[in-house]
Amino acid sequence: MLRDSSLVIPFMKSFSALIIAIFVVVSLRAQLVQSGTYNFYDGLSRGLIKSIAKDNIGFMWIATDEGLIRLDGHNSTFFKDELAGGFAKGFLARPNKPLLVVHDYGVTEIISRPDTTYFRKVLSGSTIDTDQQLFFPKSLYEDRHGTLWIG
Numbered sequence: 001m002l003r004d005s006s007l008v009i010p011f012m013k014s015f016s017a018l019i020i021a022i023f024v025v026v027s028l029r030a031q032l033v034q035s036g037t038y039n040f041y042d043g044l045s046r047g048l049i050k051s052i053a054k055d056n057i058g059f060m061w062i063a064t065d066e067g068l069i070r071l072d073g074h075n076s077t078f079f080k081d082e083l084a085g086g087f088a089k090g091f092l093a094r095p096n097k098p099l100l101v102v103h104d105y106g107v108t109e110i111i112s113r114p115d116t117t118y119f120r121k122v123l124s125g126s127t128i129d130t131d132q133q134l135f136f137p138k139s140l141y142e143d144r145h146g147t148l149w150i151g
Contacts, residue, residue, distance in 0.1 A: 053091035055099040055112045063088030063101060068110075070117065082119040083108055092140035092148075102137045107150065123150070
């Protein structure tokens, strides 16, 4: 029995395309994305969020006018008294170095460990404009030479 080759070839092309499409769809995997919401009932302050950064061990940090919040994916910890005057403005995340936070009264280094967190003052600020102290700093930048620029 002879088959009509004009029908077999398009069928084989369509069948092959279907098999390839199924293989591609089955082999693709979507990246898992975790999401959630936090509010002041979960430990976040009622103030505005000024900045968000991730430190070198994976904690997420949130800067607010009332202090800092550290999120570990399950719990939040509020740090109010660790910054002089509160009023955190922003962060500078640096590879293989502790996270820096700029606040109204200077710049502080956040030294994160899985079980504890240390804060070390890097530069002091003042409410009086002088040549010796920072006057309400708002931003940080580190250039390729490691020089810290403060705005």
